[in-house]
Amino acid sequence: xxxxxxxxxxxxxxxxxxxxxxxxxxxxxxxxxxxxxxxxxxxxxxxxxxxxxxxxxxxxxxxxxxxxxxxxxxxxxxxxxxxxxxxxxxxxxxxxxxxxxxxxxxxxxxxxxxxxxxxxxxxxxxxxxxxxxxxxxxxxxxxxxxxxxxxxxxxxxxxxxxxxxxxxxxxxxxxxxxxxxxxxxxxxxxxxxxxxxxxxxxxxxxxxxxxxxxxxxxxxxxxxxxxxxxx
Amino acid sequence: xxxxxxxxxxxxxxxxxxxxxxxxxxxxxxxxxxxxxxxxxxxxxxxxxxxxxxxxxxxxxxxxxxxxxxxxxxxxxxxxxxxxxxxxxxxxxxxxxxxxxxxxxxxxxxxxxxxxxxxxxxxxxxxxxxxxxxxxxxxxxxxxxxxxxxxxxxxxxxxxxxxxxxxxxxxxxxxxxxxxxxxxxxxxxxxxxxxxxxxxxxxxxxxxxxxxxxxxxxxxxxxxxxxxxxx
DNA sequence: GGACTCATGCTTACAGCGTAAGCACAACCT
DNA sequence: AGGTTGTGCTTACGCTGTAAGCATGAGTCC
Numbered sequence: 001x002x003x004x005x006x007x008x009x010x011x012x013x014x015x016x017x018x019x020x021x022x023x024x025x026x027x028x029x030x031x032x033x034x035x036x037x038x039x040x041x042x043x044x045x046x047x048x049x050x051x052x053x054x055x056x057x058x059x060x061x062x063x064x065x066x067x068x069x070x071x072x073x074x075x076x077x078x079x080x081x082x083x084x085x086x087x088x089x090x091x092x093x094x095x096x097x098x099x100x101x102x103x104x105x106x107x108x109x110x111x112x113x114x115x116x117x118x119x120x121x122x123x124x125x126x127x128x129x130x131x132x133x134x135x136x137x138x139x140x141x142x143x144x145x146x147x148x149x150x151x152x153x154x155x156x157x158x159x160x161x162x163x164x165x166x167x168x169x170x171x172x173x174x175x176x177x178x179x180x181x182x183x184x185x186x187x188x189x190x191x192x193x194x195x196x197x198x199x200x201x202x203x204x205x206x207x208x209x210x211x212x213x214x215x216x217x218x219x220x221x222x223x224x225x226x227x228x229x230x231x
Numbered sequence: 232x233x234x235x236x237x238x239x240x241x242x243x244x245x246x247x248x249x250x251x252x253x254x255x256x257x258x259x260x261x262x263x264x265x266x267x268x269x270x271x272x273x274x275x276x277x278x279x280x281x282x283x284x285x286x287x288x289x290x291x292x293x294x295x296x297x298x299x300x301x302x303x304x305x306x307x308x309x310x311x312x313x314x315x316x317x318x319x320x321x322x323x324x325x326x327x328x329x330x331x332x333x334x335x336x337x338x339x340x341x342x343x344x345x346x347x348x349x350x351x352x353x354x355x356x357x358x359x360x361x362x363x364x365x366x367x368x369x370x371x372x373x374x375x376x377x378x379x380x381x382x383x384x385x386x387x388x389x390x391x392x393x394x395x396x397x398x399x400x401x402x403x404x405x406x407x408x409x410x411x412x413x414x415x416x417x418x419x420x421x422x423x424x425x426x427x428x429x430x431x432x433x434x435x436x437x438x439x440x441x442x443x444x445x446x447x448x449x450x451x452x453x454x455x456x457x458x459x460x461x462x
Numbered sequence: 463g464g465a466c467t468c469a470t471g472c473t474t475a476c477a478g479c480g481t482a483a484g485c486a487c488a489a490c491c492t
Numbered sequence: 493a494g495g496t497t498g499t500g501c502t503t504a505c506g507c508t509g510t511a512a513g514c515a516t517g518a519g520t521c522c
Contacts, residue, residue, distance in 0.1 A: 109386050136423070278482095278502080
């Protein structure tokens with residue numbers, strides 16, 4: 001049996017390390033995260049962290065898993081057989097989770113999600129969507145496409161340089177540099193803010209994707225069988 | 232006038248520095264790029280690079296611009312007034328450009344594109360799409376959504392850890408760990424490879440997005456969401 | 463009790479990083 | 493010629509991730 005020997009001196013643990021790292025990133029941005037500073041925040045030397053995390057890369061992977069798990073946690077089990085509304089919820093829940101920790105987003109975009117929880121979640125979703133009538137391959141396609149789009153969109157939204165706010169789409173800052181004769185449309189965009197609303201743009205694109213895939217599966221089966229999928 | 236004074240000793244230039252950096256990243260991955268190694272590859276000390284680039288961040292920005300410019304260069308001017316096919320071409324051209332330099336992709340995803348060329352290109356596209364009948368806001372939406380999706384999809388495609396290949400969707404590597412009773416669908420995915428073809432998935436999703444937006448402009452010349460007013 | 467095991471956290475040390483500051487030189491202009 | 497300027501090198505600083513080894517104290521077993 002696994003006998004519990006030796007007890008923490010400073011109450012450190014993998015979970016606490018991850019929590020602290022997330023705090024640090026939320027507060028000061030991803031580039032400001034170093035093992036020494038992280039240790040300092042926990043009242044501990046940098047090397048002590050290596051008892052709970054094999055290296056910094058693994059720590060970052062852990063952060064990705066953690067953020068993804070919150071996206072799933074707010075989600076629950078897919079209920080009913082209207083997969084289109086599950087997916088919409090999933091997309092928005094994922095975006096919320098990503099926006100809650102913008103500093104981690106580049107990591108999420110860049111490394112695989114390996115957590116067992118995520119695997120279990122994928123399995124359950126695939127099962128549910130098949131049960132709702134989608135072919136396996138198509139089910140995987142929709143989920144992946146929604147996830148990839150959400151990540152791409154949120155990356156653009158959170159904006160560029162990690163650890164730097166810039167709530168405005170940064171086009172504004174150089175609107176002064178733009179020659180009105182050469183860039184009339186860009187200037188009109190800035191002036192009217194047409195097409196600059198991330199919320200509605202995201203919702204609209206997700207709807208388009210979902211109804212598009214729904215249309216695919218309808219036609220592929222016999223017309224009239226699956227019926228209404230609209231919103 | 233700009234008088235050319237002082238001539239390079241080792242024939243260095245901003246362009247050559249960017250070229251070398253791109254080579255280095257293509258060959259050994261993004262994390263392996265350091266100013267010292269880059270200098271060494273150019274037969275020069277690290278500090279010499281700072282005569283041509285203000286700092287490493289700016290160098291990375293330059294790489295992003297460069298890759299984006301190749302995407303535009305393979306594209307040409309939008310011709311005719313079928314904006315749907317321009318956009319499809321744009322999406323695939325962007326994906327090719329990104330796939331050509333996978334190591335740069337995390338940078339593209341993470342920092343703004345500031346190059347004047349990109350601005351000019353945006354302006355021209357907006358003008359052309361308006362001329363083809365799209366409201367300004369919608370035109371910007373479609374282009375942005377396509378770009379964001381392409382970046383998100385390609386990020387997932389190129390895979391995770393930068394500087395590491397892994398052509399297989401890395402699910403394979405742990406297929407042995409999966410309990411067939413618990414993960415029947417995931418295992419079927421791995422076995423049949425259903426939904427694992429990046430090329431066709433990307434093409435399909437892009438088509439769905441474009442025809443979705445095309446449908447919007449057809450149907451809704453006035454019942455659009457909040458901002459959709461004609462011109 | 464005493465001995466042993468072992469997880470924990472600290473200390474020290476090293477190689478590598480980005481880059482600030484200042485110097486030496488070569489090419490050009492006047 | 494003298495001055496100016498662009499170029500590249502040298503040195504140095506503070507920071508990074510982490511390898512290696514040690515001290516401590518809690519827990520188990522005799």
